[in-house]
Amino acid sequence: MIRSTIEIPATREDHHVSRMAALAIGLSFVDAAIPLPVPGVKPGFANIVVLIVLARYGLRTAIWVSLLRVLAGSLLFGSFLSPGFFLGLCGALCSLAALFLASALPEKFFGAVSRSVIAAFAHISGQLMLAYFWLIPHVGLFSLAPFFAAAALLFGTVNGLVAAHFLECEKVEAVPQVPIQ
Amino acid sequence: MRLIRIGDWLVILLALVVVGLLFSETGHAGRPQKVLIRKGGEIFTEVSLFKDRKVEVPGPLGVSLVVISGGAARVAKDPGPRQYCVRQGWLRNSGDAAICLPNQVSVELLGGNKRYDSLNY
Numbered sequence: 001m002i003r004s005t006i007e008i009p010a011t012r013e014d015h016h017v018s019r020m021a022a023l024a025i026g027l028s029f030v031d032a033a034i035p036l037p038v039p040g041v042k043p044g045f046a047n048i049v050v051l052i053v054l055a056r057y058g059l060r061t062a063i064w065v066s067l068l069r070v071l072a073g074s075l076l077f078g079s080f081l082s083p084g085f086f087l088g089l090c091g092a093l094c095s096l097a098a099l100f101l102a103s104a105l106p107e108k109f110f111g112a113v114s115r116s117v118i119a120a121f122a123h124i125s126g127q128l129m130l131a132y133f134w135l136i137p138h139v140g141l142f143s144l145a146p147f148f149a150a151a152a153l154l155f156g157t158v159n160g161l162v163a164a165h166f167l168e169c170e171k172v173e174a175v176p177q178v179p180i181q
Numbered sequence: 182m183r184l185i186r187i188g189d190w191l192v193i194l195l196a197l198v199v200v201g202l203l204f205s206e207t208g209h210a211g212r213p214q215k216v217l218i219r220k221g222g223e224i225f226t227e228v229s230l231f232k233d234r235k236v237e238v239p240g241p242l243g244v245s246l247v248v249i250s251g252g253a254a255r256v257a258k259d260p261g262p263r264q265y266c267v268r269q270g271w272l273r274n275s276g277d278a279a280i281c282l283p284n285q286v287s288v289e290l291l292g293g294n295k296r297y298d299s300l301n302y
Contacts, residue, residue, distance in 0.1 A: 106188070111189050113193070114188050117192050121196060149203050157193060165184060168183070
């Protein structure tokens with residue numbers, strides 16, 4: 001086999017991002033494995049990873065992880081460029097935008113749970129908007145909104161709690177220099 | 182353990198309010214969409230409930246005025262002697278109807294889920 005002459009130097013950060021994205025993709029498989037009564041409702045466990053990355057490394061890295069998760073995840077699921085992919089992408093972009101705005105909230109009072117719930121609501125609003133303007137331009141679509149919102153509240157809180165738990169564990173262990181395995 | 186901070190409670194509370202509001206607004210799907218106005222048993226016009234307007238329906242006694250506003254409709258003016266249809270007030274639910282017998286004009290809300298009424302049984 002001919003060795004590739006193209007070398008792409010990967011930085012430490014690149015490795016972190018790809019590890020985290022892989023973790024997130026793994027969690028989206030867990031999502032897909034859990035059957036839920038309402039179509040379109042997912043727990044979104046992958047967002048736990050995004051929340052942790054956001055708290056640890058900042059928004060830039062979180063954006064990388066989130067978008068890589070959507071892209072690579074869709075390739076694995078075979079849904080790349082399908083309507084579901086665009087809905088997911090739109091949701092992810094809206095979540096990230098909301099997380100950017102939410103970064104203005106004081107850290108002292110607003111933890112991972114706030115960010116999670118805010119991002120979850122941004123996610124479903126973005127998805128509903130895209131679905132309405134692109135796929136099903138019928139007002140009846142919005143009758144699903146309360147169920148999506150309830151799911152966003154529930155899973156947003158749960159994911160936020162899990163992320164907050166991991167972040168809290170980290171603080172207690174107090175090992176700031178250890179690289180992520 | 183400070184998994185949930187004060188602000189988090191605020192956000193959750195706010196989100197709960199949003200969910201509650203959305204649920205209370207969902208009645209929309211079952212709400213009427215159209216107003217059917219009949220004159221002498223024949224369809225005079227069928228118009229959307231979501232556009233505010235006034236419709237004048239000429240009958241044998243004179244003109245009945247139907248007003249559509251904010252997703253509800255009513256007979257605002259009628260030349261009939263007893264004014265039953267006017268006193269019926271705003272029609273909001275699917276299947277609600279106001280009938281001005283003397284002037285042979287009737288107004289009915291269509292679309293959405295009809296509630297049962299005694300005539301159905």
